[in-house]
Amino acid sequence: MPSGSHPDRRSLLRRSAAAGLLALPGVSALAACASGGGNEGAVEREAATDANPFGVSSDAGLEVVIFNGGFGEQYALDAEQIYQGSYGPVDHSATQEIASRLQPRMVQGDPPDVVNNGGADAMAIAGLLANRQVHDLTELLEAPSLDDPAVTVRETLRPGTVEKGQFGGDFGEGFYQLNYAFTVHGQWYSRAALARLDAEYPRTWEEMLAVCEAARRAGMAGWTYAGQYPYYLAFTLYPFIAKIGGAEVLRAIDNLEPNAWRHEAVAAAFSAYHELTARGYVLRGTPGLSHEESQAEWTAGRALFIPNGSWVENESRETTPDGFDMAVGPPTGLDEGDALPFGTLWACADEPFLVPADAHNLPGGLEFLRIMLGRDSARNFTELVSSLSCVSGAADGLDLPPGLASATQALDAAGENTVNPRLRDWYRQLHDVEIGGAVARMMAGEMEPEEAVAACQRAADAVARDDSVPKFRHA
Known part of the structure; x- marks a missing residue:
């Protein structure tokens, strides 16, 4: 997968993080949880259109980090190919060490543009929210869906998906986490x-x-x-x-x-x-x-x-x-x-994705998630990894393997229970x-x-x- 060209600031900070310079011994837990250094050098939004509702710039690189667990990474690579058909190159990486690798970058205000925050080493969403390090994805919900501009993204999601990404309290009705799989x-x-x-x-x-x-x-x-x-x-x-x-x-x-x-x-x-x-x-x-x-x-x-x-x-x-x-x-x-x-x-909806508040290409992060919620990407996810997605009806008509067919039957039998x-x-x-x-x-x-x-x-x-x-x- 081609790599995007990011500003020198991003490259420098990434090299520093890899060298351990952003998490030196003796740094307090409070400092380690502090919010980032701002969205310096962020990509400006272009004028929004029906086809480009977030105003994604065509020459800005996008960085995506995927949790390489039970679902692997191919489904994300395939969605990235769709993204690259209209916008800039994608810098893709996959790891099981999400917090270990990304927490220093979140602290420094140099996060990836999209994070699949999954696995045993996931970053604690409560701490990210408390430090205002996660972008509110409500604008994604209200955007036109990829397949039908007359239908919003919100209207394409399985019941409970939006609620799973909300946290109430000080965060009101904000939608901070897209849980892509339906487990x-x-x-x-x-x-x-x-x-x-x-x-x-x-x-x-x-x-x-x-x-x-x-x-x-x-x-x-x-x-x-x-x-x-x-x-x-x-x-x-x-x-x-x-x-x-x-x-x-x-x-x-x-x-x-x-x-x-x-x-x-x-x-x-x-x-x-x-x-x-x-x-x-x-x-x-x-x-x-x-x-x-x-x-x-x-x-x-x-x-x-x-x-x-x-x-x-x-x-x-x-x-x-x-x-x-x-x-x-x-x-x-x-x-x-x-x-x-x-x-x-x-x-419930599961397998969390988020767009960091300090993302370099925040509109690109939103557009990538909109692509993932398109019917083709959602069906591809189900076919590749034997899991339902959070997109309603995306698996209809597919020849499901025995475990997933059984899960679908159990979900149907449960109904509201x-x-x-x-x-x-x-x-x-x-x-x-x-x-x-x-x-x-x-x-x-x-x-x-x-x-x-x-x-x-x-x-x-x-x-x-x-x-x-x-x-x-x-x-």
Whole structure:
């Protein structure tokens, strides 16, 4: 992919960042979070037209940084080719070290023009917002869509996509993050493996334990998960909590309400998950596995279920054998007394993209996202990576692989019974380290469920009391 020619200021700062000069030892955490040095030398907008609503200059280079995870980078490279057909060259890079590489540049006011802020090393969006380092993308929403100028970009998006990019509080109705994929989270499994057990997909926890026992007798574990990244467990644990006690339990947790983690639905869900460990139904060694290692164990047939998102089909493509018949089901419920129906699952727009406030070519960043939201790019994304996009109807008529077809069916069956927890978006340190750590210790047999609940509540209370942490809240 051709590289753009950026001003000397940008090249100099990039070389300095690579040399470690922008993150010297001894720099305070406060300084490391400070906002950038302004939008010096930014590209001026040209006159807007129907075809060029943001006034992109044809001679300004665009820099795009992609998280090279489960979705890879080809879908972005293809969208960049479309961009280059009308505008300047694109400087493309892909990495799994988003924060490590980009945080110094954000601090110095020299960010890329578009950032796919994904993965375990993503920059904390709360900190970026607090320091006004992210451009409000509302103008993208109100721009004409790429395929039909009579339809706005907003009108092409799946329900919930706009809300997922909003953060409320001090940020009002601003739209700061475009979540490009539409992810179905749940219990992923092999239909072929379940059929070999002569078992039905478990709808209640009693049925789950029976299926896991049948799996053990057949020489396989009931569950595995990404032990090194225990927030993967939340993909089924959170909707399980909502099924038991109602969606308001998750809203209270997101809102850091007092005693939210002490709700009886949380206690019941933690106890159920702990029982998987206590009965020996979790694959030995799981607490030490990465997400890729756990997926490889699963596709090798050593575990029946894995909590994951719909990116898993593409991410585990190389290890998935023929005839595996990948599928996803909604999280198993507790019993007939659940507050929400069996089909309830966590489905939402995911895979965040942002345009930094100090972007050199801000109009180009907006136009690149508009191109990605065009029908051709959205269909290409689905065909390449086996995931739905946030563009409504873009996958209609496509021949979907088994996992994605299953995810689409689960989403259709859920209807309005979907949940979208925001705790990880709003308080990543709390979610991934404190909450994730407590759940991980419980699943490793190092902590009882009631101890894990207490640890989660203490961590949430500490964040609620900390005035230095930006707060967000459901309406």
